[in-house]
Amino acid sequence: MKRYLLAIVAATSIGLCANAHASLLQNGSFELGTDPNLSGNGFTTLAAGSTAITGWTVGNVGSIDYIGSYWQAAQGSRSLDLSGDGPGSIFQTINVVPGQTYRVTFEVAGNTDNGPDLKTLITTTGATFQFSVAGNSHSNMGWVLKSFDFTASGPTETLTFQSTTDGPWGPALDNVSVAAVPEPSTWAMMLLGFMGVGFLAYRRRAKANFRFA
Numbered sequence: 001m002k003r004y005l006l007a008i009v010a011a012t013s014i015g016l017c018a019n020a021h022a023s024l025l026q027n028g029s030f031e032l033g034t035d036p037n038l039s040g041n042g043f044t045t046l047a048a049g050s051t052a053i054t055g056w057t058v059g060n061v062g063s064i065d066y067i068g069s070y071w072q073a074a075q076g077s078r079s080l081d082l083s084g085d086g087p088g089s090i091f092q093t094i095n096v097v098p099g100q101t102y103r104v105t106f107e108v109a110g111n112t113d114n115g116p117d118l119k120t121l122i123t124t125t126g127a128t129f130q131f132s133v134a135g136n137s138h139s140n141m142g143w144v145l146k147s148f149d150f151t152a153s154g155p156t157e158t159l160t161f162q163s164t165t166d167g168p169w170g171p172a173l174d175n176v177s178v179a180a181v182p183e184p185s186t187w188a189m190m191l192l193g194f195m196g197v198g199f200l201a202y203r204r205r206a207k208a209n210f211r212f213a
Helices: 002-021 184-212
Strands: 043-047 063-067 079-081 089-095 101-110 118-123 128-132 144-151 156-163 171-180
Touching: 101 118, 101 128, 101 156, 118 171, 128 171, 156 171
Parallel strands: none
Antiparallel strands: 043 063, 063 079, 079 171, 089 156, 101 144, 101 171, 118 128, 118 156
16 A cells, blocks of 8 residues: 555656656747848847747837847757847746746857857846857857746746847857646655655665575
């Protein structure tokens, strides 16, 4: 009986762990959408209001560059320059649970062609992130993983990334993910589940050693 209870706890904990790390975003690495290489430049400039990138909408002010082969992506083969002809933004609305805390992770770099060395962007929460392009190039973008947390105030939240860099050479964005942050009680259950898995494995090994001793 104890064995079955441990197995149930372990399975539940593994499921909770998987759910906690499952992204709520659609197309977080921007791989789905109009081919940005069709322009022949390795990128396509998307105007305000564009929905050419599956799941995402370009903000109402400015534009962005949808990057294909122009430079090295952090994941897959596509990424963004949040400054198209000038500073722009992109957003996506996701379903959430009010009161739940979520963690947004993403990778940031910068357009190495020109403009200021320090590229900056702002997120939904008002958090500002920056990236120095010094020493980087199209083939070595130097992507850096960043994150921030927010607590949902309603059943939906809109995740926004906006360039705050003047000119057409802005911050680069890729590999965005949103996942619920487990409550302490959830972590405790996951820990118990993993301990249960270890205990069951130990019991099986002990029995096997006893039989063949």
